[in-house]
Amino acid sequence: MEELIQKGKFAKAAAAKLAAASSDAKRTALLCAATALVAHTNYILEENKKDIDAGRANGMSDGLIDRLLLTPERISSIADGIRQIADLPDPIGEVLSEVKRPNGLSIGQMRVPLGVCGIIYEARPNVTADAAALCIKSGNACILRCGKEAHKSSMAITKVIQDAIFAAGLPKDSVLLVEDTSRESAVALMKLNDYLDVIIPRGGAGLIRTVVQNATVPAIETGTGNCHIYIDQTANLDMAKDIVINAKTSRPSVCNAAEKLLVHKSVAKEALAKILPALTQKGVTLIGDDQTCRIYPYPDVIPATDDDWGTEYLDLKIGVKVVDSIDDAISHINKYNSGHSEAIITDSYENSQKFLAEVDAAAVYVNASTRFTDGFEFGFGAEIGISTQKLHARGPMGLNALTTTKYIIRGNGQTR
Amino acid sequence: MEELIQKGKFAKAAAAKLAAASSDAKRTALLCAATALVAHTNYILEENKKDIDAGRANGMSDGLIDRLLLTPERISSIADGIRQIADLPDPIGEVLSEVKRPNGLSIGQMRVPLGVCGIIYEARPNVTADAAALCIKSGNACILRCGKEAHKSSMAITKVIQDAIFAAGLPKDSVLLVEDTSRESAVALMKLNDYLDVIIPRGGAGLIRTVVQNATVPAIETGTGNCHIYIDQTANLDMAKDIVINAKTSRPSVCNAAEKLLVHKSVAKEALAKILPALTQKGVTLIGDDQTCRIYPYPDVIPATDDDWGTEYLDLKIGVKVVDSIDDAISHINKYNSGHSEAIITDSYENSQKFLAEVDAAAVYVNASTRFTDGFEFGFGAEIGISTQKLHARGPMGLNALTTTKYIIRGNGQTR
Numbered sequence: 108m109e110e111l112i113q114k115g116k117f118a119k120a121a122a123a124k125l126a127a128a129s130s131d132a133k134r135t136a137l138l139c140a141a142t143a144l145v146a147h148t149n150y151i152l153e154e155n156k157k158d159i160d161a162g163r164a165n166g167m168s169d170g171l172i173d174r175l176l177l178t179p180e181r182i183s184s185i186a187d188g189i190r191q192i193a194d195l196p197d198p199i200g201e202v203l204s205e206v207k208r209p210n211g212l213s214i215g216q217m218r219v220p221l222g223v224c225g226i227i228y229e230a231r232p233n234v235t236a237d238a239a240a241l242c243i244k245s246g247n248a249c250i251l252r253c254g255k256e257a258h259k260s261s262m263a264i265t266k267v268i269q270d271a272i273f274a275a276g277l278p279k280d281s282v283l284l285v286e287d288t289s290r291e292s293a294v295a296l297m298k299l300n301d302y303l304d305v306i307i308p309r310g311g312a313g314l315i316r317t318v319v320q321n322a323t324v325p326a327i328e329t330g331t332g333n334c335h336i337y338i339d340q341t342a343n344l345d346m347a348k349d350i351v352i353n354a355k356t357s358r359p360s361v362c363n364a365a366e367k368l369l370v371h372k373s374v375a376k377e378a379l380a381k382i383l384p385a386l387t388q389k390g391v392t393l394i395g396d397d398q399t400c401r402i403y404p405y406p407d408v409i410p411a412t413d414d415d416w417g418t419e420y421l422d423l424k425i426g427v428k429v430v431d432s433i434d435d436a437i438s439h440i441n442k443y444n445s446g447h448s449e450a451i452i453t454d455s456y457e458n459s460q461k462f463l464a465e466v467d468a469a470a471v472y473v474n475a476s477t478r479f480t481d482g483f484e485f486g487f488g489a490e491i492g493i494s495t496q497k498l499h500a501r502g503p504m505g506l507n508a509l510t511t512t513k514y515i516i517r518g519n520g521q522t523r
Numbered sequence: 524m525e526e527l528i529q530k531g532k533f534a535k536a537a538a539a540k541l542a543a544a545s546s547d548a549k550r551t552a553l554l555c556a557a558t559a560l561v562a563h564t565n566y567i568l569e570e571n572k573k574d575i576d577a578g579r580a581n582g583m584s585d586g587l588i589d590r591l592l593l594t595p596e597r598i599s600s601i602a603d604g605i606r607q608i609a610d611l612p613d614p615i616g617e618v619l620s621e622v623k624r625p626n627g628l629s630i631g632q633m634r635v636p637l638g639v640c641g642i643i644y645e646a647r648p649n650v651t652a653d654a655a656a657l658c659i660k661s662g663n664a665c666i667l668r669c670g671k672e673a674h675k676s677s678m679a680i681t682k683v684i685q686d687a688i689f690a691a692g693l694p695k696d697s698v699l700l701v702e703d704t705s706r707e708s709a710v711a712l713m714k715l716n717d718y719l720d721v722i723i724p725r726g727g728a729g730l731i732r733t734v735v736q737n738a739t740v741p742a743i744e745t746g747t748g749n750c751h752i753y754i755d756q757t758a759n760l761d762m763a764k765d766i767v768i769n770a771k772t773s774r775p776s777v778c779n780a781a782e783k784l785l786v787h788k789s790v791a792k793e794a795l796a797k798i799l800p801a802l803t804q805k806g807v808t809l810i811g812d813d814q815t816c817r818i819y820p821y822p823d824v825i826p827a828t829d830d831d832w833g834t835e836y837l838d839l840k841i842g843v844k845v846v847d848s849i850d851d852a853i854s855h856i857n858k859y860n861s862g863h864s865e866a867i868i869t870d871s872y873e874n875s876q877k878f879l880a881e882v883d884a885a886a887v888y889v890n891a892s893t894r895f896t897d898g899f900e901f902g903f904g905a906e907i908g909i910s911t912q913k914l915h916a917r918g919p920m921g922l923n924a925l926t927t928t929k930y931i932i933r934g935n936g937q938t939r
Contacts (some may be wrong), residue, residue: 469929518888
């Protein structure tokens with residue numbers, strides 16, 4: 108695809124310059140970009156209106172229209188996000204280790220940018236600014252590819268950022284947006300191995316699956332969260348109730364929301380009596396296994412099908428299952444989870460240790476809500492996404508996830 | 524593919540047990556495996572003879588037969604390799620960081636095994652033992668898939684290791700060898716996402732390319748090395764000569780051998796006069812650009828084609844090019860290199876810094892041979908391979924490259 112090869116070349120040239128840019132230059136360029144976005148609010152809103160009008164004409168749902176919609180307040184908040192990224196410490200140039208070998212060679216491992224990042228996302232114009240800022244801060248060029256419904260808004264944001272960083276001395280091609288919004292261009296981007304060092308999908312399960320299945324560029328799988336909370340027989344049930352309500356209902360559409368509740372059989376009656384009515388009161392639909400349905404028959408609880416246990420609802424819905432033991436809970440979780448966040452509520456030291464050791468997920472909690480799996484909550488000051496794979500980065504990804512290392516070896520004539 | 528799904532299930536079950544195995548258990552199992560391999564030398568040699576006979580019957584070259592051949596000495600050296608791995612520090616369980624957040628949550632990042640590693644290699648039976656030992660030491664189960672020419676030898680080694688580690692208390696299924704040696708089984712293994720956490724090719728450029736193009740399991744690209752040595756205008760030419768001779772001729776078939784020589788025009792005559800005859804004397808074929816050929820016409824130097832600059836010869840052959848400046852050298856390297864190892868020979872501080880900063884490769888050297896890019900030379904005590912990609916691991920990979928991390932979060936009722 109001609110456009111992608113061209114953009115790949117431009118981005119690679121820009122990446123070489125960005126890698127050498129000083130921390131000050133990157134920070135200043137981002138602050139300028141934030142100011143420029145606010146200054147060009149009218150232009151961005153005009154372009155956004157075209158996307159919104161087209162979306163309405165095509166019968167887009169209110170929810171999707173809202174995700175697409177920009178307002179002066181939202182643009183100002185996007186700018187604030189960029190300023191926050193600008194003020195983070197620069198990850199580049201840090202020497203992670205340096206050893207002197209017996210032969211006199213000095214071997215240092217230095218943090219460097221990845222190079223060119225491909226980022227594929229859906230109809231969210233704000234991701235354009237956020238992804239661009241994270242890449243610039245970490246010294247990477249990026250090729251962005253957004254959903255076609257948000258293309259005019261994203262292009263406006265891209266142009267404003269390009270001009271601002273160029274005026275501040277960074278290459279304009281540091282941030283490029285793919286103009287071809289066909290499905291083919293997305294797949295071609297995933298295979299642009301000659302120019303991309305990584306491809307990151309930011310969006311729903313369908314997008315992520317497409318990238319995993321099609322990408323030949325190394326990819327980072329993000330974001331699917333079929334998260335469980337297990338209430339152990341020694342749990343403080345008031346704490347359990349607070350945590351379940353928080354994890355399920357505080358923001359049901361996000362990946363760190365709880366989707367399943369497992370309860371030890373010896374406390375099932377009491378725990379469910381405390382928690383299920385509270386969930387119902389919050390509007391949560393309950394899906395239960397046989398034992399749960401025996402305690403709370405239909406229509407209070409809807410019988411679960413096999414598909415339920417592996418499903419991420421992203422909705423006010425929760426699957427409830429009574430388990431015989433902590434071992435049952437752990438093996439159920441390790442069978443059905445998506446490698447995101449899992450929690451145990453317990454007062455047993457032994458069971459807390461067992462759960463932490465044996466559950467296979469990016470983040471494993473004792474007595475806390477799964478909702479904390481988040482780059483900001485973890486103190487990273489930024490979040491590229493939450494990796495649910497095991498290579499490169501696992502869990503919330505801060506700026507370091509957009510870096511790699513390079514060995515710097517200094518000698519005085521050593522041969523082997 | 525039924526066999527792979529079955530093996531995937533077995534390996535996943537074994538991985539859960541291996542992840543919880545103590546350092547002592549893993550060390551003891553490996554020492555037992557080493558002893559068992561030596562004890563079963565006759566059995567392994569019998570099976571190896573079948574591979575060798577088949578290879579000879581199929582007209583396999585002497586070089587490939589030698590790679591395939593096992594002898595009592597080679598088996599003993601394989602066992603020594605396993606003992607060395609056994610005695611390395613256990614990477615698992617190390618806490619890389621632990622922070623207390625303002626809300627009281629304690630967030631620790633702990634090193635854990637990847638899970639199940641797929642390793643695809645060619646007709647080298649020794650890789651069977653080495654890969655199995657590295658995986659066991661790092662708490663991973665592995666599914667191995669070797670070239671069909673070495674299948675009987677590899678199966679014999681696998682069986683001996685399985686029995687030995689089982690007798691020592693680890694699951695037999697920690698190490699599994701794919702029995703189907705068809706090309707289809709290799710491709711199916713690369714797509715076994717439900718069971719594999721990573722796939723690592725260990726072999727030549729063709730194998731690596733096949734994995735990169737076909738794998739949907741996260742892969743680590745290893746081993747291609749189109750390595751350059753650049754002789755700067757201020758280089759000590761005696762040092763340059765020693766380094767070039769070492770990097771090109773000490774082991775021309777390996778990925779850290781030099782494949783290209785770049786020389787600054789102002790020292791080209793003198794440098795080439797010193798180095799090229801010494802290379803010729805070692806049996807090295809010289810391929811040169813126009814300027815080199817003007818100084819040493821055919822048949823001393825064979826004119827290079829465009830293809831030469833991107834080719835990894837893995838042979839007693841070197842491409843020689845005269846460059847106008849260090850910038851020319853760096854841009855040539857960044858255009859043609861494979862991201863492996865690059866060296867500058869210089870007495871200029873400024874140019875050494877420039878080269879280290881601007882060359883994009885896993886290992887960048889000043890005044891030393893590229894041959895040092897190696898897990899043992901770097902002090903890792905082991906080597907899984909040399910990563911030429913930027914995600915997860917870059918450069919020589921020690922045991923840590925077979926691990927990931929898990930966030931362990933301890934709270935007392937926190938909600939968000």
